[in-house]
């Protein structure tokens with residue numbers, strides 16, 4: 001049986017997924033027929049309130065992806081049906097997993113254009129927050145942008161960068177890039193700030209907060225700045241980083257040898273999430 005991974009949360013939690021039937025790469029069968037009517041109803045309620053918000057707040061590429069996937073609003077999506085569309089679009093696949101998986105397996109999936117999606121869905125008393133990703137977060141939040149060729153190439157490059165980070169004591173820095181750029185990224189558009197980060201877009205309250213609130217810092221993307229910044233796990237972010245385009249993000253990751261960054265900053269403490277540096281390019285609300 002594969003090792004059960006540690007959950008990346010400040011408070012230790014017992015992972016609820018069933019890892020006993022996972023293959024060596026942590027994949028499982030989705031067993032779609034076993035979802036209950038109540039689980040489909042939870043999907044329907046989450047989808048209904050969040051889809052309204054993404055039409056207003058999400059990046060146009062995300063909205064286009066969500067539509068292209070033809071995700072059903074009233075039942076948990078079937079991974080096999082989604083894969084037929086994704087494969088034809090960018091060559092990506094999604095694979096079912098029991099929950100969080102170890103970094104090396106996660107990186108290997110991404111490098112091979114496979115995105116791991118947790119099979120189970122949250123309980124009704126967890127509509128607003130849960131500490132582990134479930135199928136609503138993983139699918140609704142992450143999969144739409146895998147239809148975007150440039151963002152999909154970034155994700156593949158990110159996965160390919162994993163083994164070097166593990167070997168070079170750079171995992172923490174690479175994880176910050178994922179946190180700020182995949183989970184909590186904002187995009188500057190001619191119409192104003194839009195959200196593309198999955199952690200934001202699967203949260204009703206943070207979707208509005210990240211764009212509307214005067215409280216958080218919104219700082220223009222700088223690769224090293226992002227890779228050096230600590231983050232908050234169980235609260236809204238105090239800083240969001242803003243890209244101009246997915247091309248900017250892809251080029252930064254693809255054209256940069258992270259090795260010298262890992263060496264240069266291996267003993268450097270992280271920048272606190274609330275801090276604004278004199279060199280930051282801050283977007284005023």
Ligand SMILES: [Fe+2]
Nearest residue numbers: 133183198199
């Ligand atoms: Fe996520």
